[in-house]
Amino acid sequence: MAFTRINNKMVSAQIVPGQRVLSQRGSMLGYTGEVTFQPNLMGGQGGVMSMIGRRVANEDTPLMTVEGHGTVMFGHGGHHVHVIDLVGDTLYVEADRLLAFEGSLQQSTMFMGQQGGLMGVVRGQVTGQGLFTTQLSGKGAVAVMAHGGVVELPISPGLPVHVDPQAYVAHRGQVTNKLSSALGWRDMIGRGSGEAFQLELSGQGMVYVQASEVKL
Amino acid sequence: MAQFRLQGSKVLAVDLAGDTVKARNGSMVAYTGQMGFKKLSGGGDGLRGMVTRRLTGERMEVMEVKGQGTCFFADQATEINLVRLNGETLFVESDNLLCTEATLRTGTSFTGLNGMASGNGLFTTKVEGQGWAAVTSRGPAVILRVAQGLPLRVDPGAYVAHTGNLNRALKSGAGWTTLIGEGGGEAMQVEFTGEGLVYVQPSERLTFGGDA
Numbered sequence: 326m327a328f329t330r331i332n333n334k335m336v337s338a339q340i341v342p343g344q345r346v347l348s349q350r351g352s353m354l355g356y357t358g359e360v361t362f363q364p365n366l367m368g369g370q371g372g373v374m375s376m377i378g379r380r381v382a383n384e385d386t387p388l389m390t391v392e393g394h395g396t397v398m399f400g401h402g403g404h405h406v407h408v409i410d411l412v413g414d415t416l417y418v419e420a421d422r423l424l425a426f427e428g429s430l431q432q433s434t435m436f437m438g439q440q441g442g443l444m445g446v447v448r449g450q451v452t453g454q455g456l457f458t459t460q461l462s463g464k465g466a467v468a469v470m471a472h473g474g475v476v477e478l479p480i481s482p483g484l485p486v487h488v489d490p491q492a493y494v495a496h497r498g499q500v501t502n503k504l505s506s507a508l509g510w511r512d513m514i515g516r517g518s519g520e521a522f523q524l525e526l527s528g529q530g531m532v533y534v535q536a537s538e539v540k541l
Numbered sequence: 542m543a544q545f546r547l548q549g550s551k552v553l554a555v556d557l558a559g560d561t562v563k564a565r566n567g568s569m570v571a572y573t574g575q576m577g578f579k580k581l582s583g584g585g586d587g588l589r590g591m592v593t594r595r596l597t598g599e600r601m602e603v604m605e606v607k608g609q610g611t612c613f614f615a616d617q618a619t620e621i622n623l624v625r626l627n628g629e630t631l632f633v634e635s636d637n638l639l640c641t642e643a644t645l646r647t648g649t650s651f652t653g654l655n656g657m658a659s660g661n662g663l664f665t666t667k668v669e670g671q672g673w674a675a676v677t678s679r680g681p682a683v684i685l686r687v688a689q690g691l692p693l694r695v696d697p698g699a700y701v702a703h704t705g706n707l708n709r710a711l712k713s714g715a716g717w718t719t720l721i722g723e724g725g726g727e728a729m730q731v732e733f734t735g736e737g738l739v740y741v742q743p744s745e746r747l748t749f750g751g752d753a
Contacts, residue, residue: 476571
């Protein structure tokens, strides 16, 4: 467990030699000990091809590598921070919601079109989330940001969860997501209920939802 | 019977079993089960209510949520207060009303000139009947009791809602210092007298009184 909650908007990380932490650039609030911050030109892990992949996919949040020996505090923009422990499973999260994660995790970019084909592409465009999302897998902890705190909703077979795309933060597990639209004639004439598009998540896993409809 | 419960302090979870709730347009963040969303024109008070709301400026974009399962509502990370009504009336600013049970009636009520001067508008939203209502506030609201002989004065920008038999009147704390621009920023207050409860948020909306 690399991250310790200080309050609901700050976390601290124990840095020991040989274990790196990657964090969003500029999100360090304070530190003790001997710690260095290296800007990560690659924007993450996985070599030059991954870097190009991220540039193309516009999932290239500036990251920095934190190394050394000491304790570092992280926080950003007054947003609530939620720590998620991964035990060999995969977390899907928007790059700009990532505050920090352990270097032991594998980072990669996933094309949304892989899930749901054409509808996946439409989904990314409509919801403003883009066509790509960041994928973290392995063993380690991730700190994600959300406006107004996070509610965890379990997804189980036969019990899908529908989420407002703006309130969606992240999800983990064996989950397929697709855009479901409840567009009707009311929306066409401007009398919509404001809930025309929803993300439908089904399978087995967990979805993280924030208490606000403000995108980061 | 819709069940209202809080998931944390900022998310409202409503369990529905085929029944209906009214909620602010677009405030759903997630749901499980089957849900349908339908916009109610003009705040859902019927044609007369719609005209009244247009005229009074207490406009509310309301949708009707009907279905089976659990629906989660939240609004801009504001805190949510649950209010149980047993036949009494809740007065609330339309901006602060998040969700009500379908059994509750909503309408507008005239607050008089004091509303106008305080920047809250001439009218406020009235909720009455039996059931649950969810009221939002910026920061956790404090509930202050007003009793006979114990009037309460509230900053109009921090006022959220009230229940009970209360009279509201605008009080001015403005003196000659206010006129020369040296006011304390508390030129206007709303005074509540009678018996009831007032919900006050730890944050102030921009009001005319706050500028003076």
